[in-house]
Amino acid sequence: MDRFIRFLQTLDYMRMVLGICILIDGSPLIFFFRETLKLAPGSTTFTAAALAGGLVLMVPFTLFRRLYRPNMSMFWMGIGFLFLSIFYMYVYLGDPGFKDYTKDMIYYAYIFIFLFLLINIPNDILRVFVPVVILFTLVSNLGLIYSLMTNPTWAIGQRATITLGDNDEGSGNPHAFARNAFMGAVACAIWALRPQTGIIFRLVCLFSGLLSVAILVLTQTRSSVLALLVALVFFMIYNVRPTQIKMAVRGIFKPVPIITIILGIVGVIIFFQRFSDTYGILYSYVLAFAERNLENIYALLGLKVKGAAYKATLDASAANRSVSATFLTNVLVGHLYMLILGFGYKFLYLDIPILESLTNTGLLGFVLFAGVNAKAFYHVQKIMRTNPNPMSTFLAYFYMLILVTLFTNGRPNEISFWFPLALMIRFIGIEHLFPAYLSDPKPIKETDEYVVIPNAQPA
Template identity: 80%
Template sequence: MSGLIRFLQTLDYMRLVLGICILVDGYPLIFFFRETLKLAPGSTAFTAAALAGGLVLMVPFTLFRRLYRPNITMLGLGVGFLLLCIFYMYVYMGDPGFKDYTKDMIYYTYIFIFIFLLINIPNDIIRVFIPVVILFTFISNLGLIYSLMTNPTWALGQRATITLGDNDEGSGNPHAFARNAFMGLVACAIWLVRPQTGVIFRLFALFAGILNLAILILTQTRSGILAMLIALAFFMFYNVRPAQIRMAVRGIFRPIPIITIILGFVGVVIFFQKFSDTYGILYSYVLAFAERNLENVYALLGLKAKGAAYQATLDASAANRSVSANFFSNVLSGHLYMLILGYGYKFLYLDVPVMEALTNHGILGFVFFGGLNGLIFYHILTIMRTNPNPLSTFLAYFYMLILVTLFTNGRPNEIAFWFPLALMIRFIGVEHLFPTYLSNHPTAADGTDQYVVVPNNQAS
């Protein structure tokens, strides 16, 4: 009977994590059902309904009866910024033509509900969080692959994304699929290095990880690839020691590793000889990615490219951030006083969220938004070093993508930021409060599980 109860509890925890995945990473599947399967092309109502469905899945059976302790300081900073945004929206509008009050309030409502539900969700979801993320991102990747294969306007060399509505071919939101791939890659890596993972699940995680890496490359998003490199650098710094490197190098020059390397090299050569188009595709992706980024560098330096008669130009996103940087520089040099209160809600889309938090919402907005992210970064460095539990480790490396996008993409009040940030508020910096059996190092945990309980309810 106890085994059946534990099984049902596991299914319930998986339901809760599935709801979290829909909110944090639901857009790839939403786009698949909405655009590829033509259930509701271009419908924002469908997207809102899908996100609402995720919130419903997150409702625990202990709702209102058991509240788990988040990071209180981070919660205060996050809620403070959100309330400041709502206040500015109604009192200090920076965009005179703004009319989307209802739409933005729905977004803020979703964020507050998500935060509240996270505080109700038990810490025991840590047990199933990584497997559910792996499965969810894998299914999302399959949806993208199916969409690309059935889209006659897409060809290899274009960015991997699902065309939205009746837009031109190749249009869409590749950043959503890059986030999905990045999340899946991090989760697969954690599951692969976990000693308790069985052989079958380890092989599946390896396959899913390779697929995530391929999708991340196909999306051609600079922020995703840069975040992956930063995450890899942090992993090497905290987990690889000089003695391990020396041992690995010595281990390579043994008979079995040498034979394995030779067979692997021969296998790769045979593969590319048999499928020569694959090499050409990979080469074209790398070359196109390098050319696009080098041209941005040339343009910033005022240099020429592709011959003396060709003046390098910035692409659209880089050009927008360049204009934003010039605007911010002008503010600093001649209108510094405007940064006290900011220019108002959605005054200007800078495409640099941390800069926009200061420009549009003033010093207080910057303190709230920048302080929250600074505190998260402080805690994730400790998590990368100590590896307390799978969920905290996942959030620490996942935050690398959020960190990069703070300076490269989006707005500080978008739900694409705040759903992940809400996860950080709930689970980052409070690892010492989790029960011992959820820790990767049981002897180092104190075994307490902090929450607020309504009278006559006891801890599980």
């Protein structure tokens, strides 16, 4: 009976995590159902309904009866920035043609409801969070592949995305699919490296992780690729020590890891033999990605490429950030006083969120927005060192994507920022408040393998 009750509790926790995934990473599946399956092409109402469905799935049976403590300093800074943005929207508008009051207020309402529900959700979702993320991202990746295979307007060489509405060929939002792939790769790596993970699910992690990396390459999004590299660097810094290397080598030469590696290699070989063009496609994407980024570097240095008659040029995204940097330089030189209050709500799209929080909402907005991210980064470093539980570890490495996008794309008041930040506010930096049974057992250190007991005097 106890086992059955625990099974029902697990299903209930998985329901809540599924709702969180829809809010954090629901765009790929929403686009799949909306555009690929033609349930509601181009409908923002369908998207809003799907997000509302995610909120409904998050509602716990203990709603209003039990609240859980978030990271309070991050909580108040985050709430402060959101209220400041709403205040600026109605009182200090920077865009004279702005009319989307209702639309933006709906976004803010979703953020507040999401954060409120997170405070009501029990900490016990930690034990099922990462597996649900793995399955959710896998289904989303498979949906993208199906969409690409059935889309006659998509050709190899284009960025992997789902065409939205009746837009031009290849239009869409590759950043949403890159985020999904990044989350899948990180979650699979974390769960596959756990000693407690069974061989079947370890193989699922291997397949899903490789698929996520392939999707990440196909989307050709610099921010996600850079975030994955940054996450890998932090993983090497905090986890690759002589002791860890010894333990990893010892762990490899055991039956289950050896079988897993062999099956994984055989699976990859069979896959590339069955789909012989896949390797060439991925290689061409990597080469094109590298050439495009090198051209941006050449352009910034004023160099010429592809012959003397051709001068390197910035792509649209990099060029926009270059213009933003020029604008900020002009402000610092001649209009520094304007940064006290800022230029107003959505005055200018800089494509650099951390700077836009300063130019649009002034010093107070910058301090609040930068403060909540600085606190998150501080706690993330501690989590990477200690790896207290799989969910906290996943959030720590997931934050690397948020960290990179702070300087690369988006706006500081978008839901794409604040849904993940709300998750950080709820679960980051409060690991000491979690019950002990939710923490992973610590690996035995070399100095802990034996204990020297002094000779005792006979009684």
